Amino acid sequence: MSAQRYKCIVQYDGTNYVGYQVQPNGNSVQAEIEKALKKMCKGEYIPIQASGRTDSGVHALGQVIHFDYPVAIKADHLMRAMNSLLPADIMITEIEQTTEDFHCRYHAVGKKYIYRVDLNRFPDPFKRQYTLHHPFRFSMENLQKAIKHLEGEHDFTSFCSTKTDKTDLVRTVYEASVIKDEAANELVFTFRGNGFLYNMIRIFVGTLLQIADGLKPVGEIERLLAAKDRRKAGPTAAPEGLYLAKVYYDEEKLKRGE
Template sequence: MRYKAVIEYDGGPYIGFQVQPDGKSIQGTLQKALKTISKGHNIGVHGSGRTDSGVHAKGQVIHFDYPAAISTHGLWRALNSVTPDSIRIKEVEAVEETFHARYHTIGKRYEYHVDLAKYPSPFTAQYMLHHPYSTDVDRMQTALNDLIGTHDFKSFCSTKTDKTDFVRTLTQAQVDYDAENHHLTFTFAGDGFLYNMVRILVGTALQIGDGLRPVDEMQRLLAVKDRNEAGPTAPAHGLYLMAVDYMDRADRDAKVASWEDHRR
């Protein structure tokens, strides 16, 4: 039986979602948990995408094939009993065997959190970027509005990427200010994101808010398509994967049929 699960995690103790030769990963920890509750079976875990070292998630999606009959409630309880406190399984559901957590995504939503207080709180320092400067939220929002739509985001992608297609569509690029707590929340939603894209967008937006770049800077950066022209990559610990959207069952089945036709 194939299962889909929504999970949340504190990315601080991990080298990222994906298993790597050295270090503890989210994927590896989940596979170890599944091996424990399945009494020794090696069960692969597939995620909606990678998150880098230190990046958090409140709505990461995974799938895996479990080798025995078990209720979704029983599987949910069993997994939460053997995973560390830094990972929680929020929900589990049985899905058709053709469902794929990565290949059937149609969109994702991220948040990036910034603490503008003069001195950082010890309760948020590991989960928010500390930026103790006067920054203009209206300037940042005006700049972010230029990102909405379909663009080539090469200027906002790490040079370490192996991607050759940098075109993505953003449906939301927003910054909100919590005056009581002196917090900024950036929200980005779209059909897909490039390596370090959100973190570079935030680093650039903060420079615009601080007056270090003009308010129309995003337009220029979209045009020049040069990572060296954009702002710094904001630290990983302020970034959260909030939600993943999927195509419906009919569209997934049609995609599988297309793959099968291609193989023939």
């Protein structure tokens, strides 16, 4: 009996979880997936690996996990079995059998995140768990100017939670953009890069909204990149607007945003 490695793309609504990773104090996405696999394997524990954690309330459209399944099974049958056992707020959307040396975290070369902001005067009841509510008047022009300064290779110390255990805080952002979705009355931010630090996207958004609102000047991003001081940046925006959209395993596709 030889184990087979499977790679899955996972979507989840993070609202009811303490985050992706198993925690002592509540349900995690990881625990739910491991529970489903355990049922399928008659109680055998199948550990899963993920491309990275997501915080409590943060969602995923394209989280990637891998695990070794003890018996050979068609990938599509495995996905169907998992989805029938998983709670309705977690879904495997794609699956493939992969080589035993593939690792979804170590081999990831970058990620894409989306952040959604509800611009309605009062928070939309259907979006309360899926957007940040920000009903203030703002300058789209200043926002567009400021966000471009995040692109490129920078030391992002000012945009990283001080709780990080990392020392090298230089990352490359290939795309930092924002559009206004008029039909939905939302701002939709996209950030694509070779790595993101703890809370980085949420501090980006918290700071960019201060600039958009006129509380901070358009040059603030450049100043913060030079300052290398978390205390000087804006607040960490709420988790419920954030989505892990895609994990990249091919450098060229990461750069081109494919």
